[in-house]
Amino acid sequence: MPLTTAAQPDASAMPMRDPTLRLNDFYEVYERPDPRQVRGEASRCMNCGAAFCVPEGGYLGNDGAAAGCPISNKIPEWNRLVELGRWRDAYDRLALTNNFPEFTARVCPAPCQDSCIVGIHDRPVGIKFVERAIIDRAFDEGWVEPRTPTSRTGRRIAIVGSGPAGLAAADQLNALGHVVTVYERSDTPGGLLTYGIPSMKLDKAVVARRIALMEAAGVRFEVGCDVGRDLNAAQLAANHHATLLAVGALAGRDLYLPGRESAGITLAMPYLEASTRAQRQNADPPQHLHALGKRVVVIGGGDTGTDCIGTALRQSALSVVNVTRRQIPGLQRSDKTPWPGPSDTYALDYAHAEGQRRDGQDPRRFGVQPLAFLRRSNGHVAGLRVRTTHKDGRQTTQDLAADMVILSIGFTGSDAGPLLDAFGFRGTHPQPTPGVFVAGDAWRGPSLVVHAIAEGREIADTMNRYLQPIS
Numbered sequence: 001m002p003l004t005t006a007a008q009p010d011a012s013a014m015p016m017r018d019p020t021l022r023l024n025d026f027y028e029v030y031e032r033p034d035p036r037q038v039r040g041e042a043s044r045c046m047n048c049g050a051a052f053c054v055p056e057g058g059y060l061g062n063d064g065a066a067a068g069c070p071i072s073n074k075i076p077e078w079n080r081l082v083e084l085g086r087w088r089d090a091y092d093r094l095a096l097t098n099n100f101p102e103f104t105a106r107v108c109p110a111p112c113q114d115s116c117i118v119g120i121h122d123r124p125v126g127i128k129f130v131e132r133a134i135i136d137r138a139f140d141e142g143w144v145e146p147r148t149p150t151s152r153t154g155r156r157i158a159i160v161g162s163g164p165a166g167l168a169a170a171d172q173l174n175a176l177g178h179v180v181t182v183y184e185r186s187d188t189p190g191g192l193l194t195y196g197i198p199s200m201k202l203d204k205a206v207v208a209r210r211i212a213l214m215e216a217a218g219v220r221f222e223v224g225c226d227v228g229r230d231l232n233a234a235q236l237a238a239n240h241h242a243t244l245l246a247v248g249a250l251a252g253r254d255l256y257l258p259g260r261e262s263a264g265i266t267l268a269m270p271y272l273e274a275s276t277r278a279q280r281q282n283a284d285p286p287q288h289l290h291a292l293g294k295r296v297v298v299i300g301g302g303d304t305g306t307d308c309i310g311t312a313l314r315q316s317a318l319s320v321v322n323v324t325r326r327q328i329p330g331l332q333r334s335d336k337t338p339w340p341g342p343s344d345t346y347a348l349d350y351a352h353a354e355g356q357r358r359d360g361q362d363p364r365r366f367g368v369q370p371l372a373f374l375r376r377s378n379g380h381v382a383g384l385r386v387r388t389t390h391k392d393g394r395q396t397t398q399d400l401a402a403d404m405v406i407l408s409i410g411f412t413g414s415d416a417g418p419l420l421d422a423f424g425f426r427g428t429h430p431q432p433t434p435g436v437f438v439a440g441d442a443w444r445g446p447s448l449v450v451h452a453i454a455e456g457r458e459i460a461d462t463m464n465r466y467l468q469p470i471s
Contacts, residue, residue: 014030014033014126014128014129014132015030015031015032015033015037016029016030016031016350017029017030017031019353019354019356019357019358020357020358022200022354023313023314023354023357023358024314025200025314026198026199026200026279026314027199027200027203028106028199028200028201028202028203029200029201029350030106030132032136033129033133035133035137038082038129038130038133039082039083039085041125041126041129041130042079042080042082042083042125042130043079043083044118044125045075045076045079045080045083045118045125045127045130046076046079046080046083047118048076048116048117048118048125049117050117051075051076051117052067052068052115052116052117052340053068053069053073053075053076053112053113053115053116053117053125053127054068054069054072054073054074054075054076054112055067055068055069055070055072055115067111067114067115067340067341068111068112068115068340069111069112069450070111070448070450070451070454071097071098071450071453071454071457072097073094073097073098073112073131074093074094074096074097075112075127077093078090078091078093078094078130078131078134079125079127079130081093082130082133082134087134087137087138087141088138088141088143090134091134091135091137091138091143091144094131094134094135095138095144098453099167099168099171099172099453099456099457100164100167100168100210100453101131101132101134101135102132102135102136102139102206102209102210103164103193103202103206103207103210103449103453104128104131104449104450104453105128105131105132105135106132106201106202106206107197107201107202107449108128108448108449108450109303109448110127110128111341111342111448111450112127113125113126113127113128114339114340114341114342114343115339115340115341117340119339119343120339139209144213145213146213146214146216146217146218147171147174147175147213147214147217148216148217148218149174149175149176149177149217149218150177151177152177152178152179153176153177153178153179153467154179155178155179155241155242155467156178156179156181156239156240156241157173157178157179157180157181157240157241157242157243157244157463158181158183158236158237158239158240158242158243158244159173159180159181159182159183159243159244159246160182160183160227160236160243160244160245160246160247160419161182161183161184161191161245161246161247161248161440161442162182162183162184162189162190162191162221162246163190163191163192163193163246163248163440163441163452164191164192164193164440164449164452164453164456165246165248165439165440165441165442165452165453165455165456165459166182166191166244166246166439166440166456167182167189167190167191167193167210167211167214167456168452168453168454168455168456168457168460169244169246169439169456169457169459169460169463170182170214170219170456171214171217171219171456172456172457172460172461172464173460173463173464174214174217174218174219175217176460176464178464178467179218180218180219180220181219181220181221181222181240182219182220182221182222183222183225183227183231183236184221184222184223184224184225185224185225185226185227185230186223186224187223187224188208188223188280189207189211189221189223190204190207190208190211191248192248192250192449193207193449194207194276195272195273195276195277196250196269196272196273197272197307198272198275198276198307198310198311199276199279200310200314200350201307201350204276204280227419228416228418228419228422233419233422233423234422237423237433237435237436240435241435241467242435242436242437242463242466242467243423243435243436243437244436244437244438244439244459244463245416245419245420245423245425245436245437245438245439245442246438246439246440246442246452246456247414247415247416247419247420247440247442248414248416248440248441248442249411249412249413249414249415249441249442249445249446249447250269250411250414250415250441251411251412251413251414251415251417252267252268252269252407252409252410252411252412253407253409253410253411253412254267254407255299255370255407255409257370257371257372257373258372258373259372259373259374259375259381260373261379262373262374262375262379262380262381262382263288263379263380263381264288264380264381264402264403264404264405265373265381265404265405265407266288266289266404266405266406266407267406267407267408268298268300268304268305268307268308268406268407268408269304270289271289271308271311271406272304272307272308272311274286274289274290275289275311275315285315290315291311291312291315291316291317291320291404292315292316292317293316293317293318294317294318294403294404295317295318295319295321295401295402295403295404296312296317296318296319296320296321296402296403296404296405296406297320297321297322297323297383297384297400297402297404297405297406298312298320298321298322298323298363298405298406298408299322299323299324299370299384299405299406299407299408299409300322300324300407300408300409300410301322301323301324301325301326301364301366302408302410303349304408305322305324305406305408306322306349306350306351306352307351308406308408309322309351309352309354309355309363310350310351310354312404312406313351313354313355313358317404318403319359320355320359320363321363321365321400321402322355322363322364322365323364323365323368323370323384323386323400324364324365324366324368325367325368325369326366326367327366327367327389327391328346328366328367328391329344329345329346330345330346331345331346332345333345348362351363352364365386365388367388367389367390367391368386368387368388369386369387369388369389370384370385370386371385371386371387371397372384372385373385373405374399374402380403381402381403381404381405382401382402383399383400383401383402384399384400384402384405385397385398385399385400386398386399386400410446411441411445411446413442413445413446414441414442416442420438420442423436423438424436425438425442425443435466437459437462437463437466438459439452439455439456439458439459440452440455440456443455
């Protein structure tokens with residue numbers, strides 16, 4: 001399908017670098033907008049008759065989930081302040097509800113925009129676009145400062161995991177005066193923010209900048225520490241007044257088809273992590289996780305699959321094909337996906353547009369069901385056998401050549417299951433250990449960064465109340 005205005009993402013108001021240029025690097029896709037453009041976009045919010053972007057009424061979207069912003073950002077308020085040119089006030093309003101606007105403005109799929117009432121008859125307001133402009137200006141102007149408490153309670157808190165949920169909880173609890181230590185098994189804080197999301201969506205300097213602010217505020221980070229292996233989990237909990245498990249849900253879903261044992265088949269997260277580690281070291285990824293010169297097939301049509309497409313293109317893959325079981329959506333919202341909620345319309349995300357620019361077509365193939373992995377005589381993957389269901393109901397089978405297959409079909413839960421088990425958070429009748437809490441994807445299952453931040457904030461409040469009787 002050709003690249004047309006109608007097929008652009010809803011957030012197309014945010015300016016993007018030219019696809020041909022950005023394929024040569026891992027710098028962020030989006031550009032800094034003209035402040036006048038941002039104020040004009042914010043003013044569109046004032047055409048709204050009811051702020052469905054903020055789910056105060058508890059209404060549901062078409063997917064059955066709460067519609068609007070999961071952290072209840074005061075969107076109309078900071079849009080109005082931006083329209084008036086009161087940028088500092090807009091930042092203060094944004095920071096009331098969101099610990100990390102620089103993350104959500106870059107990687108959140110914006111359920112607020114899906115619920116925008118302006119979107120019923122026009123393009124929804126580019127809420128992410130305005131949010132990013134606010135937080136980027138706040139950092140430029142020096143408005144973002146460490147949240148250092150004026151006094152300390154003396155209560156020690158351990159947080160296991162430094163992804164968005166763990167960071168949000170740490171930021172909140174530290175600001176309340178508790179002594180917070182965050183334990184991270186990787187070599188750098190940030191969790192999936194650092195190694196799971198590619199740099200072209202979230203520059204790692206942006207993550208490091210926030211970590212530095214938290215350290216300046218008094219949060220301590222212990223990296224390279226795998227709790228449960230390098231450090232006794234029970235002893236850790238015993239040495240702290242409260243412990244939070246925010247270990248994420250990074251166990252990737254596999255696809256057990258004939259030929260799965262072939263070399264050259266990898267899950268998405270190891271592939272993306274290898275790419276980011278290589279960039280940080282100014283080196284190439286391991287050969288088996290490098291797409292250079294290879295025919296790449298990505299299975300799975302979600303955000304992670306899109307990131308795999310963008311990464312493979314930047315690694316100069318010979319070809320990139322993305323297969324997904326869902327049928328190609330239409331250009332207009334259907335009766336099956338009424339407002340408010342995701343419109344489920346055809347759109348080109350950043351990597352799809354890049355693939356189309358480089359190869360002349362959208363890299364996605366819709367209505368495709370994988371059947372088997374094909375093997376060479378040396379045991380390496382040779383391709384993927386698929387069945388395509390066409391719109392007229394016909395089914396055809398074909399073989400897609402592949403030197404590398406990336407599985408991006410979701411996550412099954414936490415890969416730190418034994419740790420959760422040890423503290424009673426799993427099983428038929430969970431009995432959590434007193435003083436030990438869990439939040440984020442480890443609790444709710446694979447979800448969005450904004451949901452993780454919301455859960456981190458909520459559990460911080462719960463933990464603070466728990467600590468009150470002993471304070």
